[in-house]
Amino acid sequence: MLNFKNAKFVTAFSASSKPPEDRFIEVAFAGRSNAGKSSSLNALTGQNKLAKTSSKPGRTQQINFFGIDEKRFLVDLPGYGYAAVSKTLKEEWQGLMEGFLRSRQSLRGVVIIMDIRHPLKDNDCQMIEWCDERALPMHIVLTKADKLKKNQINKTLFAVQKSVQDIKTEITVQVFSSETKVGLPELRAKLNTWMNS
Numbered sequence: 001m002l003n004f005k006n007a008k009f010v011t012a013f014s015a016s017s018k019p020p021e022d023r024f025i026e027v028a029f030a031g032r033s034n035a036g037k038s039s040s041l042n043a044l045t046g047q048n049k050l051a052k053t054s055s056k057p058g059r060t061q062q063i064n065f066f067g068i069d070e071k072r073f074l075v076d077l078p079g080y081g082y083a084a085v086s087k088t089l090k091e092e093w094q095g096l097m098e099g100f101l102r103s104r105q106s107l108r109g110v111v112i113i114m115d116i117r118h119p120l121k122d123n124d125c126q127m128i129e130w131c132d133e134r135a136l137p138m139h140i141v142l143t144k145a146d147k148l149k150k151n152q153i154n155k156t157l158f159a160v161q162k163s164v165q166d167i168k169t170e171i172t173v174q175v176f177s178s179e180t181k182v183g184l185p186e187l188r189a190k191l192n193t194w195m196n197s
């Protein structure tokens with residue numbers, strides 16, 4: 001079992017710098033701004049300040065690498081879909097993310113974080129398309145489940161599963177909450193499977 005509590009920041013790169021060596025094992029975390037990506041990375045690693053959480057969306061403008069051991073890395077992709085940023089900045093993010101997702105050989109899978117109250121927005125579907133085009137496995141994490149009642153949670157889970165059922169590439173869906181930690185063992189198990197194979 002991987003010890004995610006060992007995770008520490010290693011490096012970052014942006015549109016204007018070079019990515020780190022592409023010869024290890026990586027899982028990327030993607031999601032709309034404010035979906036709860038930083039909080040889920042913090043919950044996963046048991047570190048409250050690993051990935052900055054913020055109620056102000058659109059902050060993370062670079063790709064951050066957190067090392068779990070010498071050859072395994074969690075990759076925090078920039079949040080997308082934040083309306084108040086300029087078109088140029090949006091295009092820059094899009095280019096950075098698309099380039100990374102399409103070409104990165106080290107990637108074993110992509111975790112797509114979605115607010116369970118607002119799943120499968122346009123940008124989420126774009127992510128799924130890029131991953132599907134190169135058969136990169138995906139895991140959708142429906143977070144902030146603590147905000148909904150059980151029947152609403154199940155309804156959304158089934159609806160999202162149904163929406164992605166025709167996708168040929170491996171794609172799984174789970175419920176999560178960084179507040180209550182529901183779904184944390186399931187997320188850990190997924191990452192263990194991806195990063196140990």
Ligand SMILES: Nc1nc2c(ncn2[C@@H]2O[C@H](COP(=O)(O)OP(=O)(O)O)[C@@H](O)[C@H]2O)c(=O)[nH]1
Nearest residue numbers: 033034035036037038039053054144177178179
């Ligand atoms: N109730 C609840 N709030 C959450 C959860 N995850 C994140 N949040 C809140 O949602 C906001 C955005 O979270 P953050 O992790 O910074 O989102 P990011 O932009 O995707 O990295 C913050 O105010 C968090 O406290 C969750 O599981 N439950």
Ligand SMILES: [Mg+2]
Nearest residue numbers: 037038052060
């Ligand atoms: Mg964040």
